[in-house]
Amino acid sequence: MTDIFVAGDNIISSLGFTAEENFSNLKNNITGIKIKDDGLLYPTAFPVSQVDSTRLEIEFEKIGNTNNYTRLEKMFILSITDALKQNKVDITSPRTVFIFSTTKGNIDLLEPTKKNLFEEDRLKLWGMSKEIAKYFNNSNEPIVVSNACISGVLAIVIAQRLINDGVYDNAIVAGGDIVSEFVVAGFQSFKSLSAEPCKPFDINRDGLSLGEGCATIILTNNQNLFNSTNRIKVMGGASSNDANHISGPSRTGDGLYFAIKNAMDDSGLTANDIHYISAHGTATSFNDEMESKAISWAKLNNVPVNSLKGYFGHTLGGAGAIESVIGIHSLRQNLLINTKGYSELGVPEKINVINETRHAELKNFLKIASGFGGCNAAVIFSKNE
Amino acid sequence: MDELILTLKKQLIEALNLEDIQPEDIDTDTALFNDGLGLDSIDALEIILILEKNYGLRIDDPKEGMKVFYSIRTLAEYIEQNRK
Amino acid sequence: MNNNIYISKYCKINRFGVSVNNETIYQPTNEFTFAEYMKDAFKQQGFNYLKYFKMDNISKLGFLTTEILLKSTNLKEKYTNEEIGVIISNSNSTLDTDNDFNQTIIDRENYFPSPSVFVYTLPNIMIGEICIKNKIQGESTFFISEKFNADLTCSMVSNLLKSEKTKACIAGWVDLSVGVKEFDSFLMLIEKGKSENLIEFNKENLNKLHQIK
DSSP states (O other): OOOOEEEEEEEEBTTBSSHHHHHHHHHTTOOOEEEEOSSSSSSSOEEEEOOOHHHHHHHHHTTSOGGGSOHHHHHHHHHHHHHHTTBOOOTTSTTEEEEEEOSSTTGGGGSGGGTTSSOGGGGSHHHHHHHHHHHTTOOSOOEEEOBTBTHHHHHHHHHHHHHHTTSOSEEEEEEEEOOOHHHHHHHHHTTOBOSSSOOTTBTTOOOBOEEOEEEEEEEESOGGGBOOTTEEEEEEEEEEEOOSOSSSOOSSOHHHHHHHHHHHHHHTOOGGGOOEEEOOOOOOHHHHHHHHHHHHHTTOTTSEEEOOHHHHOBOGGGHHHHHHHHHHHHHHHTEEOOOTTOOSBOSSSOOEEOOSOEEOOOOEEEEEEEETTTEEEEEEEEEEO | OHHHHHHHHHHHHHHTTOTTOOGGGSOTTSOSBSSTTOBOHHHHHHHHHHHHHHHOOOOOOHHHHHHHTSSHHHHHHHHHHHOO | OOTTEEEEEEEEEETTEEEETTEEEEOOOTTOOHHHHHHHHHHHTTOOOGGGGGSOHHHHHHHHHHHHHHTTSOHHHHSOGGGEEEEEEESSTTHHHHHHHHHTTSOGGGOOOOHHHHTTSSTTHHHHHHHHHHTOOSOEEEEEOSSOOHHHHHHHHHHHHHSSSOOEEEEEEEEEOGGGSSEEEEEEEEEESOOTTOEEOSHHHHHHHHHOO
16 A cells, blocks of 8 residues: 655645635634525525635636636636645656646526636536646646536545555645526435524534535655645545435435445555544435434444535535645644534434534544535545654 | 316426427326326426416425415415415 | 456447347337437336336436346346446536436526425446335445546456455446437446356446447
């Protein structure tokens, strides 16, 4: 097994344009979810976490022509640029590959006002990815994972596997999605959006809040390419399917349990070795219930667990990446972040939900995710002093 | 009421992609969900959409919907009682 | 290096017809629409699964290809739920269905977003349908590429099969463009271990099999 390290990371979200800025806002318990009432994304008011558009344009103008890229592409490029500053990874090398995670890419290009702004291929997820890779002069064909809400976690697992098998030495894993009319309408048709900012694992939870953003995690097998204090490694991961229903999770949590168990086996770790779980915690009735069952089945009931959806909203293809970056910073700072929106346990299994930000000695953390189509994924990160 | 029941059956067949089923194949009083016609949670949401689109009726909580949708008859009765 | 991995069966569907291991088993009549083609081929195979008719175009294509692929393979007798993986890719994601969903929201005066259409606007839902029907619970991934990427498919499947956890994999390509202007699927059943009539699993063979019309 090759050691695979995190060599750089970034988050672009409602809470900032660097991982540090985002983490700092989380420490201060600040949420990026606000009520939006302008009738643009949806006819009536709803809570949502959006990237500051004005700031996005200003920041992007410093590194590129803002007319040549879509909203999501600008987020990706800014994010990757920042992450690359943290190491000496050669972005143009054939041994470096982009692995993107996104559910709908540039889907806003279907809107009447945006219809002819870019060529047709930018609506294709490979077209968007190619444009971003071109910006960085990387000529490998980007890998594009589009697997519902587990895409971010899955992209990290795939990166680890490909580097471990010697296919590449470095992987720029970048996950993101925008909030669009398309997606808001879809989730409203499912009646799965809460009228207020979401409450993960809470007894009064009644649905999710949407969010947008992206995150980058740069992985490498070469520890000489980055500053070596607090090295974070990707230990292993797994995916699975519930084989139960296309839009509702398993009622037993079996699929997610398999993913957790296999991720631990893959990492050479047991339940006793896990110090923190970053859950999916979307705050829908079914998801949080299912997750509590899977966590309990894996004997992880006492492990501190949080959901970050109360800060970022559900960022879909960005979720696995954004939340993993926060987990990485949690490991580095030995800090467990509060579960914003949570006050009283409302899931069948007794799990240890983090209800205030506090210090803890952390070495290994588990990131889990589940998504439409019955898919589940889990990945484990470890800190080496 | 009979006309509404027939219309509802046709609307369900179309919206829910019920293959090879004619209105006369759907029993007015049989359970739509679980056993009966075997509809699921996504079908329930589509029925909520039919109520909104064709009858101007809004159901915000899918769980409330499941009670109303026991059978074609209860659905028709709900519409008759509430429609504008 | 092969690592003892073989293609034991493959199925292809395009406008010319349905073939298994390069032998045509069904041809649509010229007048058939895509929907009629998918319905007729499904019934001709003797399949019985009402949920098929609720699926969107691309999920029907992927589901049908898989059901024909798995017919008579006794897959569930040889492997447990978790030992079977699914790796599928395409170029258009679900743009055809995205377009359909967009039509339900484009007019604010006639705004009725359809949940049964929206649920199919993610490409991995096709994998979900396959897993539900066949009770497959192993590793799965849906990825997007401009053209069928034999290299990446090979790397990902080989990685899964060299571990002890995955012993068989359904893998390949299922693509369908907006308005169903074009469509094609190519799915393989890949297993560890050799017996007669198996094709070695490597990049060259994958490309060769995919090219055959």
